[in-house]
Structures are given as structure tokens and as C-alpha cells.
Amino acid sequence: MMNRTTLTLLAALLATPLVAPPPASAEDAPAAAPAEEMTVQQILDAIDANMVFESRTTKIKMTVEGKKRTRTFEMISYGRGKDDSAMEYVTPAREKGTKMLKLGDDMWMYLPSVDRTQKISGHMLRKGMMGSDLSYDDMMTTEQMAQMYTPTLLGSEDIDGRPAWKIELVANDESVAYPKRLQWVDKELFIPVQQELFALSGMKLKSWRMGKIKEFEGGRQFPTWMEIVDEVKSDSKTTLEFGEMTFGVELESEIFSQRWLERK
Amino acid sequence: MYLLKLAFKNLLRAKRRALLSSAAIVLGVFYLIVGQSFIAGVDEGVIYGVVHGTTSHVTIRPADYPTEGMDHPVDELVEITPALRSWLDDNTTAWTARTMFVGTVTSDKESLRIRVIGYDPDTDPEVFSHATWTEPDPLPRGTDAGVMLTSGTAGLLGVEKGDSIVIEARTHKGAVNAISVPVAAVSRTGNFMFDNAAVFMPDALVTSFLRTQHPTHVSMRLTNRDNSSAVKEELTALGAGAWGLIDWWDDSKDLVEIGQIRRNALNVLVGIMMLMAAMAIANTILMAAHERTREIGTLRAMGMSKNGVLGLFLAEGSLLGLVAGTLGAVGGAALTWYLAQNPIDLNAMEGQAETIGNDVAYSAFIYVAFSVPIVVVPLVISILVALVASIYPARLASNMEPADAVRAE
Numbered sequence: 289m290m291n292r293t294t295l296t297l298l299a300a301l302l303a304t305p306l307v308a309p310p311p312a313s314a315e316d317a318p319a320a321a322p323a324e325e326m327t328v329q330q331i332l333d334a335i336d337a338n339m340v341f342e343s344r345t346t347k348i349k350m351t352v353e354g355k356k357r358t359r360t361f362e363m364i365s366y367g368r369g370k371d372d373s374a375m376e377y378v379t380p381a382r383e384k385g386t387k388m389l390k391l392g393d394d395m396w397m398y399l400p401s402v403d404r405t406q407k408i409s410g411h412m413l414r415k416g417m418m419g420s421d422l423s424y425d426d427m428m429t430t431e432q433m434a435q436m437y438t439p440t441l442l443g444s445e446d447i448d449g450r451p452a453w454k455i456e457l458v459a460n461d462e463s464v465a466y467p468k469r470l471q472w473v474d475k476e477l478f479i480p481v482q483q484e485l486f487a488l489s490g491m492k493l494k495s496w497r498m499g500k501i502k503e504f505e506g507g508r509q510f511p512t513w514m515e516i517v518d519e520v521k522s523d524s525k526t527t528l529e530f531g532e533m534t535f536g537v538e539l540e541s542e543i544f545s546q547r548w549l550e551r552k
Numbered sequence: 553m554y555l556l557k558l559a560f561k562n563l564l565r566a567k568r569r570a571l572l573s574s575a576a577i578v579l580g581v582f583y584l585i586v587g588q589s590f591i592a593g594v595d596e597g598v599i600y601g602v603v604h605g606t607t608s609h610v611t612i613r614p615a616d617y618p619t620e621g622m623d624h625p626v627d628e629l630v631e632i633t634p635a636l637r638s639w640l641d642d643n644t645t646a647w648t649a650r651t652m653f654v655g656t657v658t659s660d661k662e663s664l665r666i667r668v669i670g671y672d673p674d675t676d677p678e679v680f681s682h683a684t685w686t687e688p689d690p691l692p693r694g695t696d697a698g699v700m701l702t703s704g705t706a707g708l709l710g711v712e713k714g715d716s717i718v719i720e721a722r723t724h725k726g727a728v729n730a731i732s733v734p735v736a737a738v739s740r741t742g743n744f745m746f747d748n749a750a751v752f753m754p755d756a757l758v759t760s761f762l763r764t765q766h767p768t769h770v771s772m773r774l775t776n777r778d779n780s781s782a783v784k785e786e787l788t789a790l791g792a793g794a795w796g797l798i799d800w801w802d803d804s805k806d807l808v809e810i811g812q813i814r815r816n817a818l819n820v821l822v823g824i825m826m827l828m829a830a831m832a833i834a835n836t837i838l839m840a841a842h843e844r845t846r847e848i849g850t851l852r853a854m855g856m857s858k859n860g861v862l863g864l865f866l867a868e869g870s871l872l873g874l875v876a877g878t879l880g881a882v883g884g885a886a887l888t889w890y891l892a893q894n895p896i897d898l899n900a901m902e903g904q905a906e907t908i909g910n911d912v913a914y915s916a917f918i919y920v921a922f923s924v925p926i927v928v929v930p931l932v933i934s935i936l937v938a939l940v941a942s943i944y945p946a947r948l949a950s951n952m953e954p955a956d957a958v959r960a961e
Contacts, residue, residue: 459727461725462723462725462726462727462763463725463726463727464726464727465722465726465727465728466727466728467727467728485728487720487727487728487729487730488723488727488728488729488730488763489729489730489731491718491730491731491732493720493728493730520656520658520663520718520720520730521658521663522660524663
């Protein structure tokens with residue numbers, strides 16, 4: 289059985305698209321406009337052009353640093369459009385074979401230790417995944433992000449010596465998991481390189497940093513390193529490293545089926 | 553009376569043998585009294601934990617509320633309509649509203665995912681007894697007074713009264729909220745469901761934290777808990793299917809049924825001990841009859857009837873049962889009475905809290921149930937067993953011919 293931290297990170301990983309609200313479609317990428325003249329909506333659309341994809345495979349190395357110990361996990365992740373994703377744990381041995389599948393609004397988890405597939409639905413979607421901080425619901429809201437937040441351009445700041453826009457995203461209603469986000473978006477690469485997530489009370493909950501941005505096919509920029517710090521818990525940090533990342537690959541249709549979950 | 557005196561004297565003639573053969577009866581009666589009292593106490597502990605901790609006599613929850621594990625959604629609530637309020641005022645001795653949810657509580661040292669119980673500080677103690685709480689009322693109230701931590705939770709978080717903790721949870725509509733609150737009190741509740749993973753938060757603070765207008769639970773006390781089934785039926789009609797109803801028996805029957813299995817196992821064990829005791833007594837009386845063959849002959853020659861001899865040996869067996877049973881009953885009753893006054897504190901027993909876990913509303917104190925029937929019934933059984941065991945040797949003795957008996961070597 290996966291423990292709380294493992295699943296927190298798993299949720300964080302699957303929720304990766306949340307860092308950038310997607311547009312109506314990836315084809316809506318903005319025309320190349322001078323950065324300083326872009327509207328906040330154009331900036332968000334440019335981010336989506338980078339972050340939203342038709343298909344993707346990647347290997348992920350996840351390092352969880354806690355107060356007492358540090359653990360490392362490796363997974364293979366498959367993505368198809370905005371709605372479907374699948375992931376399989378490779379290491380450590382205890383988690384090997386654990387799989388997660390998201391198809392549209394439905395989600396399943398397969399635990400090899402009990403040889404059982406469990407559907408995650410109903411009120412469980414709002415529950416933290418096995419005690420984690422991110423809910424299953426978080427992972428199913430990618431297509432609605434643009435409608436969920438009202439963006440405001442707060443200005444420009446330098447992040448790691450590079451110019452970035454500072455954007456505030458305020459949720460349009462209380463059903464959105466994080467009522468407020470602050471994002472710093474690289475002005476040249478159109479990647480959110482830093483993000484802060486806030487609770488309804490205004491308390492800062494998490495800080496995200498993204499880096500090691502690489503250029504992929506078609507000029508797509510994509511971060512291959514992420515660091516998530518829990519601002520409430522002290523000494524808690526998670527690092528994600530993406531390797532062998534490929535976009536636009538043809539994926540076996542079986543991957544996005546329940547049959548795949550229990551395939552040995 | 554003459555026969556009883558004679559029987560008593562005869563028993564004293566072979567004290568050691570009488571003592572040894574009655575040992576099984578002493579132990580059997582003692583074990584039966586203590587075992588039955590303990591099992592009855594455990595059953596009551598389960599029911600006490602449910603009635604005074606989580607469910608009271610009847611609780612209204614949203615329909616399809618999860619029943620297992622630490623799962624307390626707040627997306628569905630119980631609206632206390634004027635009709636429901638009026639019904640509760642008219643049909644219960646007390647009622648209260650609680651909101652249960654799961655949150656992450658973080659201190660400087662540790663972070664735990666635990667149950668939060670939102671309570672009404674005025675009505676909660678009327679429905680859920682706080683008698684076992686180490687720091688009872690008044691509970692914190694309002695939005696600024698802070699929260700009460702159960703002692704085990706405070707220990708795990710490494711905090712004490714006056715420190716601050718951060719509580720993070722999803723609101724009714726789904727947003728993440730987090731607040732820093734002072735620990736206003738630390739108390740042990742005596743309920744395993746709460747003592748190692750629970751925070752008690754005043755309802756006013758819950759309302760602002762979760763943005764809820766209604767609770768998740770409405771619990772009520774009735775004049776008689778045995779009316780809970782009828783009350784559930786009435787509320788089912790009133791709620792028109794919108795509520796999930798649970799009573800004290802729904803929440804405790806699984807554990808009480810396990811108690812019944814234990815009780816049956818104990819009865820089988822004690823039955824075997826009583827059978828062994830019966831054989832020992834039969835053997836003792838049989839030996840006495842053989843040893844006293846000439847004496848029996850003399851008694852018969854002096855005019856004692858067959859029934860007189862029969863009665864003498866039956867009286868000896870019954871007296872053996874009475875004395876042994878009384879010894880066992882006095883010992884068992886004394887221990888049971890002591891444990892009834894001085895409950896066993898499971899929290900103080902290392903490993904017990906972890907064994908029982910946080911999902912069972914189980915009282916941390918086992919008050920062994922002392923009652924007269926639990927003491928008297930084993931005593932009567934022991935006398936009957938001894939009496940029945942004496943029938944065969946007594947008949948054998950009474951059927952001896954006086955002339956043969958007198959001549960016996």
C-alpha cells in the first residue's frame with residue numbers, strides 16, 4: 289500500500305498540467321507579439337501552447353525529502369490530450385506495478401499488493417489522495433482552468449536573473465481547489481517558472497519552481513525539473529525530474545483502458 | 553439436618569481429597585464469573601464509546617455517508633429545517649449538531665491527517681457525556697478561542713496548551729483552506745476514536761473555516777435507547793430519503809457480536825472444567841463409599857434406610873459443590889467488584905491503542921460488569937454439577953446389603 293507522501297507526490301505529478309491553465313485548444317497559441325505588448329490572456333495562451341500536448345511519454349524521477357528521510361521513486365508516465373493520462377511505478381520495489389489511469393472525469397488506481405483496481409469517484413474526488421494534499425478532483429480540472437481563474441498582470445520581476453511576468457490568478461468560485469495563485473512566467477520561454485498556491489484564508493500553502501527548460505519538437509519549451517515546497521509543513525520538499533520526454537508519439541490505445549491497469 | 557451434619561463431618565474426614573476434587577469447581581466458578589463479567593464489561597465499553605462518543609442513540613447523516621475508515625466528506629450536509637428542529641425538540645431528551653471532517657494538522661514538529669469534530673459547546677455535553685474527559689467543560693467556543701486537542705494527538709504533534717497549530721482542509725465547496733489556531737485545551741476523552749487523532753473545533757469556527765451553513769451530523773438522546781429503531785423509521789419518513797440514519801446498535805453490533813463469540817467460547821471452556829470437576833467429585837464420593845462400606849453396613853443395621861444412605865452421599869457431594877462453588881464465587885465476585893470500581897485503562901497499556909486503532913468508537917476504560925446473576929448462576933451450576941455427579945456413587949452405596957457391608961474387609 290502506498291503511503292501518504294508517495295501519493296501526495298503522485299497527485300502532484302498528475303496535476304502537473306494545473307501549473308498552466310489550458311486554452312480552448314492548443315492551436316490557439318498566440319501570434320508572436322513583442323513580449324512587453326502582450327495581454328495577460330495572450331501570455332496564458334502562450335503558456336498553454338507549451339504545456340498542453342496531444343500525447344507525451346516520459347520517465348519521472350521523484351525525490352521526496354521529509355524531516356526524517358528522503359525517498360526516491362521512478363515512474364513512467366503517458367499523456368493523451370488534456371483528459372487522459374496513465375502512470376506506472378517502476379521503483380522502489382514496494383511500489384512497483386502500482387498504476388493510475390485517468391480517462392476524462394473517471395479515475396482508477398491499481399494496487400498490485402492486493403491485485404485490485406479501485407475506482408476513485410464521488411466524494412472521494414475531493415478527498416486528498418490517501419491522505420495527500422491534492423485531491424483526485426485536482427487532476428480532473430485541467431480543461432476548466434481557463435474558466436476557473438481571473439488573471440491579473442501584476443508586473444515584472446527577475447527570477448534567477450531572467451525577466452518574468454508576475455500574474456495573479458483568482459478563482460471565480462469556491463469550488464476551485466486553490467482560491468489564489470501567483471505565477472511568474474518567463475518572458476522569453478512562456479513557461480511558469482515559479483508559482484505560489486494560497487488557501488481561502490490567504491495562507492500560502494505551496495511554492496513551485498520549474499527549471500531545466502528544454503526545447504522539444506516544434507519549438508515547444510517544457511520544464512524538465514520541478515521543485516515543490518510545502519510552506520505549512522517544515523522541511524518538506526519534492527523534486528521531479530523528467531527524462532526521455534517525447535511529445536507527439538503514437539501511444540498504444542490499450543494504455544488508456546482499464547485492461548492496461550491489471551496487465552502484468 | 554442430621555444427614556447434613558453427618559455429611560459435613562464425613563467431608564472433613566478426608567480434607568485433602570475433598571479440597572483437590574473441588575479445585576476444578578473453584579476455578580471453574582471463578583473463571584466463569586470473571587470471564588462473563590469481563591465480556592459484559594467489554595460489550596458495555598463498546599456501547600458506551602458509541603453512545604457517548606460518536607452516535608448517541610440516533611444520528612442523522614447525509615445519505616450514502618461512508619461507513620468505514622477515516623472518511624468524513626463535507627460536500628453533503630444535514631439541513632436542520634424548522635420541521636426537523638421541531639421534531640427533535642418534541643421527541644428527544646437532548647440533541648446536538650456536529651460537523652466531522654478530515655484535515656491535516658501541522659505543528660512545528662509534525663504533520664498529521666486527523667479527524668476534526670465541530671461541536672456546539674452548549675448542547676454537545678448534553679448528548680455526548682464528557683465525564684471521562686480529563687479536562688472537561690467548558691470547551692472553547694467562538695471563532696477566536698482556539699481548539700481542543702485530544703491528549704494523544706497533542707503528544708504526536710509535540711504541542712501543549714497555548715501553542716499554535718495549522719489546520720488545513722477542503723471547504724464544503726471544495727477549496728483548500730488553512731488557518732492557524734491556538735490550542736486552547738488538551739484533554740483525554742477516553743474514546744479510542746478520538747484520543748490519538750482528533751481535534752475538537754467550536755461550531756462557529758467550523759462554519760467560517762469550511763464555509764458551511766449546516767452540520768454533517770445531528771445526534772440525539774432518547775428517553776430509552778431501545779426505541780432507536782422506531783425513531784429511525786419516523787425520521788426516515790420525515791427526511792424523505794435525504795438522510796442516512798444510524799443508531800447505537802448499528803454502530804456497535806459488530807463488536808458486540810464478537811463478544812458473543814467470546815462468551816460462547818468461555819462457556820465451552822468452563823463446561824469442560826465442570827465436567828472434569830464432576831468426574832473428580834464422582835470419584836471422590838465413590839472412594840468414600842468403598843472406604844466406608846462397613847460403616848454403611850453399620851448404619852443400615854442400626855436402622856438407616858436405603859434412602860437415608862442415598863441422601864447422605866448426595867448431601868456430601870452437594871456440600872462439596874456448595875463449598876467449592878462458594879469459594880470460587882466469593883473470589884470471582886471480589887475481583888469483579890474491584891474491577892467494576894477500578895476500570896482497566898487500555899490507554900495505559902502499551903500497544904493497546906495501536907491495536908484498536910482510530911476507527912472504533914471504543915471506550916478506553918473497561919468497567920467490568922458486576923451483577924448478582926453473573927455470580928449466583930455459576931454457584932447454582934456448581935451445586936447441581938456436584939449433586940448430579942454424586943448420584944451414581946450414592947446409589948451404589950445405598951444398594952449395599954447390610955450383612956455384606958458389615959462383613960466387608
